[in-house]
Amino acid sequence: MSDILSTGTSALLAFQRALATIGNNVANVNTPGYSRQRVDLSSRPGQQYGFGFIGSGVQVTNVERVVDTILTGRALQSAGELGRLSQLSTLAGNVDQVFSNAATGIAQPMSSFFDAAQGVASDPTSAAARNQFLGGAQDLVNRFHALQSQLQQQDNGVDQRLNAGVADVNALTRQIAALNDEIARQSGAGAGKAPNDLLDQRDQLLQQLGAKIGVTTTKADDGALNVFTTSGQALVMGNQAATLATTVDPYQPTRHSLALSSAGGPIAIPDSGVGGELGGMLQFRHDVIDPAENQLGRLAAGLAFKANAQQHAGTDLYGNAGSDLFAMPTPSVFARSNNTGTGTVNASVSDPSALGTNDIVLQFDGTNWKATDAASGAVLPMSGAGTVASPFSVGGISVTVGGAAAAGDSFLVRPTADAASQIGVALTDPSKIAAALPVRGSASTGNTGNASFGTFSVTDASDPNLRSPITIQFTGANTYSINGAGSYTFTSGAPINVNGWQVALNGTPATGDTFNVGPTGPGSSDNGNMRTFASLSDAGLFSGGNVSLTQGVSQLTSSVGSIAEQANLAQSAQSAIDTQLSDQRNSISGVNLDEEAANMVRFQQAYQAAAQIVSIANQTFQSLLSAVHS
Amino acid sequence: MSDRVSTVGMYSQALTAMLARQADVARAQLQLSSNSKLLSAADDPVGAGMAVMLDRASAELDRYQTNAGSVGNRLNLEETALASAGDRLTRIRELAVQASNDTQSTSSRNAIVDELKQIYQGLIADANSGDGSGHYLFAGSQDASAPFAQGAGGVTYSGDQVQRRVDISSSVAVDDTDPGSEVFQRIRSGNGTFAARAAAGNTGSLVLTASSLANPATWTGGSYNVTFDGAGNYQVTDASSTVVASGAYTPGTAIQFAGTSLTFDGAPAAGDSFSVKPAPNQDVFATVKNLIDAASAPNSTAAQKAAQRNGFYAALEDLDQAQTHLIDVRAGVGARLNTLDTTATERDAQSVTLKTTLSGLRDLDYTEAASRLSLQMTALQAAQQTFQKVHSSSLFDFLRG
16 A cells, blocks of 8 residues: 555656646746756666566656757857858948948049049140049049048957957856856766756857857866867866957057967967857958958059059149149058067058059068068068168069068068058149140141151150150151251151150151150140040059959959858858758757647646545555454 | 747747848848849949949940030031131132233222232131130140231241040040141142242243143152243253253243143243242241232233232142142041041940940849739738747647636
């Protein structure tokens, strides 16, 4: 009888536990990260009697958390990727919007500026056309500034978010370390039984941490999880959490990257070893901001370089050589913070066609300077001696070094990163727009031949005698002298090169015919120089002369758009994977209310039955008692 | 998909699906309201890059059209000025023929001279034509001030010989208006190759009646003098006084040497001579001035009459050259105007192609987008309705009571 009672009681207790667990499942149906729990029942060992064994009831062997640890691992990895790609796609999308919108992009003002140049070419002395040209230049410069400032703001935003993200990560790692401690302790106390709810909490925190920075885990024997960055640096070891901090870029103190604090100073985490949102931000900086700034700056520097050169090759309304139209941007140079020497580096743009879009690191080994690509580390060919007389020439810039650099010192040169903010309009007087060619030709009206000048072009604007008058005199039908000296063979249509300009004489000159070339005077309505200027937008300028300004703008739009597109696609794909993982996790670990209801009915009925057994035991006992009493 | 679905999973799946449908709808709506299938370059990076280039090309075409309009305007004005100058030269030639008629009295000739002087002024005004925006058409690059001015020595030109070129398409540029020096000044005189002119001190009644280049192959381009001895003979000497031809002079019979053929009339006095030189350039104003001088010269003696007739002969020859030259220049302007027209057609065709390509890259297919929107709306509604249906029942509902 006591067997029956004890069996019934064991069932009552077991089903009570089961109902309690069902209750807990139902209560946590909406708790993020909660894994449904299941009571494992087993029969208690039977008692041996002579005729055999009689069962002695049921017992709860374990309350199990239904979870697929492989799935959890994959979900953790997916959270890191999704965090990184979401951040990248959002941020790249912002920049893409700015660059591809006609109202904020560079294409439209660039086009208007060159249209205004055509306007001056078509009516060179018109004050309205000249003012429109200067206005167009100012609009273009303003747009360069606006875009650069947008990129700067995004860059600053990355810094701010890095700092905020670091605080989040540190809070999470501390909680995980504390949970590790508690889980190890409770596992020990529970003789190997898992503290289910703590495990769920830890998994949930890990998901959050993974989404922030991207992590991998290994499990320790005591149930604690060790957490590492994707590059393998420990964030949590057992109950110890490392402290994440931001550290400044060795070249650019305003730029932050991530590091782990340690007694020996911060240990940098390579940007490539950071996943999650923080990794997305760092990647955004590398893949979007830096290239966009460099490309935008290259457009600005190339434009200023070419426009100024073209101005110098012409003559303005005052009859003078043209002066700079744009304030020419200069490359930014950053000395590494731990340089020990007093060396200084100055750089200027010397050849837009060789300008790259990568930064350059200049290193001094004690005797020689070496230039490397900052992104790839590849050694760049460099000529010259680094002196003013013979500057280093590397990647389209010329570099002079001064002071005394110590061995191992290095400098970061960003050829065009800040060019878009530095470019400005240097010309204010519309009459100083050099629309005219520096020289003009005239055939003497006494000439009896029918030869006439073709179109002049400037081959070397820096020739000191560019504007010197010269006379071409025909000493025979096919020979001519220049300024009374020399005897040159004449071929109709072949270019004659003198003093940095060239021109063809077409037709048949007669002996004694004279042709004069002299400087263009003031007030000239010639448009020769401005025509060339207006065609600069389509002239090969970058990448060895294969890419024009217009193509450069097109490339910039495409490349920013393409990064955003890639990030969007990858983000969508990762999002689908993440949803799938989450669905899978839900299908395994999530609570189904119908299932719980069914289980509840099942255990309720079993409980009622067990209660009947106790009741029967009681009645049996009572029968026996009354039998004895009576 | 396993057989088991958790309650949260069902909600989140339904929710994810609804959110995705909503995003689709929002996107279609944005495309429809902006009439653009590219909302940003990320939608089609290559296409967006191409659109930048095509936009630029399209803007350039618009600009070229403006250029063509303004240069066309100037060329039309040049045409008008040249037509006017040509008409004046025609009238001058008529007057020259009239004035050279022996029947003219001194007073009638004076009336002709008065008219010639008027036309002369008109011709200068033509050469100083403006383009209506403060620039002179025939001044080269010095077009802020009038290029032709009358002075003691005749009309002087203060412009230069610079001729602008204006781009009217990416590959075609046309010359702007011609410099005045090339229109009115650089005109070969005489018969276009050489000019035979009477010496100033001739005393006989010798007049030139015809001069032509009989044999261009033997024309040397040198200078010659035809001298008459008054006794019926002539001789031709070259620049170094070498006699190259000589013979008996017969009025009305051509004297030929060095490829030239000259026919004289009248009686030369001893020592009378004609010079034969490669035709120099002479501006049209000097030509008309010479005509006026000839017409107003005294003609009482035989020598004066002969000088006047020789003057008329030279003036008519020079006028013919000037008229031909102006016609040539006008033809050149006409050719450029023609280029403007053909290029305009070309530009229009290019513009249509560009705009079609751009539209294909960027513009939305409304029918497609509208039907897509309605499809997506249906999908969204379906998602909402199934959500409502699926989540309205739970086993707990049946356990009540």
